[in-house]
Amino acid sequence: MKNGKLVILAQALDNVSPDPIEFNGKLLPDDDDEMRNVAASFVNTVTRNGEPVFDEDRVRLTAYEDAFVIVLPSVERDSRNRIAPILCYSSYNASEDEGFHDSIVDSLVDFAKKIERNIDPMHIKLMRESLLIFKKKTLKQKHTRVFTTLGIIVAVIVLLLLLVCVRFWKI
Amino acid sequence: MLPVIAWGVGWIVTAVIGGIGVGLAGAVLYQLVMNKWKGKRVAVLGARAVGKTTFLSFLTTGSIPENYEETLYSTECDGRRFQLKDLQLRIKDSFDVGGAKHNICEEWKNEFIESDIVFYLLRADLLMNDDSDTVNRVRSDFNIIKDWVDELEVKERPTFYIIGTHCDLDILYSKLPEKNKAAYIDKFQLLPIIVDLRCLGGVDKVILGSMKTLEYTEALVYAIFKQVTL
Numbered sequence: 001m002k003n004g005k006l007v008i009l010a011q012a013l014d015n016v017s018p019d020p021i022e023f024n025g026k027l028l029p030d031d032d033d034e035m036r037n038v039a040a041s042f043v044n045t046v047t048r049n050g051e052p053v054f055d056e057d058r059v060r061l062t063a064y065e066d067a068f069v070i071v072l073p074s075v076e077r078d079s080r081n082r083i084a085p086i087l088c089y090s091s092y093n094a095s096e097d098e099g100f101h102d103s104i105v106d107s108l109v110d111f112a113k114k115i116e117r118n119i120d121p122m123h124i125k126l127m128r129e130s131l132l133i134f135k136k137k138t139l140k141q142k143h144t145r146v147f148t149t150l151g152i153i154v155a156v157i158v159l160l161l162l163l164v165c166v167r168f169w170k171i
Numbered sequence: 172m173l174p175v176i177a178w179g180v181g182w183i184v185t186a187v188i189g190g191i192g193v194g195l196a197g198a199v200l201y202q203l204v205m206n207k208w209k210g211k212r213v214a215v216l217g218a219r220a221v222g223k224t225t226f227l228s229f230l231t232t233g234s235i236p237e238n239y240e241e242t243l244y245s246t247e248c249d250g251r252r253f254q255l256k257d258l259q260l261r262i263k264d265s266f267d268v269g270g271a272k273h274n275i276c277e278e279w280k281n282e283f284i285e286s287d288i289v290f291y292l293l294r295a296d297l298l299m300n301d302d303s304d305t306v307n308r309v310r311s312d313f314n315i316i317k318d319w320v321d322e323l324e325v326k327e328r329p330t331f332y333i334i335g336t337h338c339d340l341d342i343l344y345s346k347l348p349e350k351n352k353a354a355y356i357d358k359f360q361l362l363p364i365i366v367d368l369r370c371l372g373g374v375d376k377v378i379l380g381s382m383k384t385l386e387y388t389e390a391l392v393y394a395i396f397k398q399v400t401l
Contacts, residue, residue: 011241011271015220016304019271033273040273047244048266058240071243080220082239 004096006104007039007089008111013078020115025107027114043069043089053137054130058083059123061130067091068134070104072127074117086112086119092138101131210250210261211399214282214329216316217292218308219270222336225382226292226392227267235388242269245278255389258396275315283319286329288399291316295335295379298362299343306364317371333368334395335359335379339387344379355379 009021018030021039028035050064059072071085078084088108092100105127112119213230215223224242225235231248250263265286268278283289291312297305320328338344344355356379359365368374376398380391 009243011219011243011269015218019273021273033276036273037276040271041277043244044274044278047246069244073240078220078241080239082220082241084241085243087243 004091004093005042005089006107007042008086008108009039009043010074010086010111010115010117011078011084013076013084015079020111022107022111022114039089042067043087046089053134054126056126056130057123058085059126059130061134063134063137066093066138070127070130072108072119072123074112074119076117084117086117092135094139094142097135100135101128104131210252210263211287212250212263212285213265214268214279214286214289215265215292216268216279216282216289216312217270218294218305218312221270221292221294222382223270223292224267225388226290226334226336227265229382229385229388229392230262231265235382235385242267243271244269245274253396255393255396258393260396260399275312279315280319283316283329284323289329289331290334290395291331292334292336294337295359296337296339296341296344298335298364299341299359309364310367313368313371330375330399332395332398333365333374333377334391335377336382336391338379339381339383352379 006024007021009019011019021028021036023035023039028039046064046067046069047062050062050067050069052060053063053068054061059070061068061070067089068091069087069089071087073083073085076084086108088104090104105124108127109119109124213227215227217223219241224239227248228234228236230253231251233253246267248265248267250261250265253260253262266278266282268274268282293309294302294305298309320331338355344352347355356377359379360377365377369377378391378395378398380387380394382388382391
């Protein structure tokens with residue numbers, strides 16, 4: 001990630017220790033409540049307002065505008081034998097398209113290693129697939145917005161020209 | 172002529188004022204009926220792995236999850252008309268929020284302020300065994316919740332319930348015959364942390380049970396809703 005924000009978090013497996021949260025590549029200290037709340041706020045904005053884009057075998061991607069939250073299960077289970085996923089928040093910027101997938105996937109895999117978790121390669125594959133779908137969707141929305149704006153501008157210009165012509169013809 | 176005009180104007184003014192009055196009364200009545208029809212919004216709060224998702228899932232779907240997954244982010248649950256035995260309650264769409272501390276500041280507060288009924292779930296088995304992590308977490312949560320309660324006008328405050336879960340994991344509770352379970356509840360109510368919470372104000376009821384199986388969950392929710400729908 002060059003400019004965008006990147007949040008990766010998981011829940012502590014013992015359900016008692018502080019949850020590991022990484023913000024732009026830095027693991028947040030346990031007592032940094034301010035930054036932890038900021039990171040949570042980014043995630044919640046997407047999950048509360050966004051729409052599901054991908055959901056397969058517990059790999060889920062939710063998107064809100066150009067931001068997304070992806071959740072994928074780790075192999076490990078928590079102290080209550082629950083599935084313990086890892087969550088990643090980021091955004092897509094078309095001008096930084098090169099290496100978008102790899103950058104997100106690498107960051108998540110690194111985080112998983114740091115907190116001693118493993119991810120099934122199948123889930124990594126699904127994660128790449130979901131990111132691709134999200135990227136296409138975001139680009140399509142962006143193109144639609146650009147063409148709609150262009151269309152409106154052209155329509156206004158044509159209308160103005162018509163008005164000028166009518167006025168000129170009348171004179 | 173002038174008195175006739177004055178008389179006419181008087182009647183028109185009276186009619187307008189009367190009309191506005193009837194309109195307002197109608198609007199208030201409509202709102203009351205709509206509120207009753209729309210039902211209650213519930214918030215389910217509590218630390219990690221206390222059973223929030225199971226509880227909300229039961230309220231909104233009538234079943235408990237087969238494959239448990241940690242709740243890392245808020246998920247919307249569709250409301251429904253909840254019916255259990257002779258009790259029924261209409262529940263609005265609600266959010267299943269995570270129990271991690273970083274969710275409290277924003278997510279929990281949103282839910283608390285927006286809801287009519289708040290259920291705070293805690294591990295009764297751990298509190299009964301004086302587990303310091305649980306005691307500290309509950310105390311810390313309540314210090315934050317107290318500030319939200321204070322921010323709200325009395326009439327805006329949600330009804331607040333403490334729900335003690337995982338009682339089946341406490342041998343003391345599971346060994347007791349059903350008729351003697353009240354003694355366990357009395358003992359729980361006398362725990363220093365629970366006494367302190369009640370002193371903070373805002374806590375309306377304390378109910379204990381388990382959600383180990385669908386049957387246990389039904390029994391717990393029935394006990395809760397007997398209080399809620401009273």
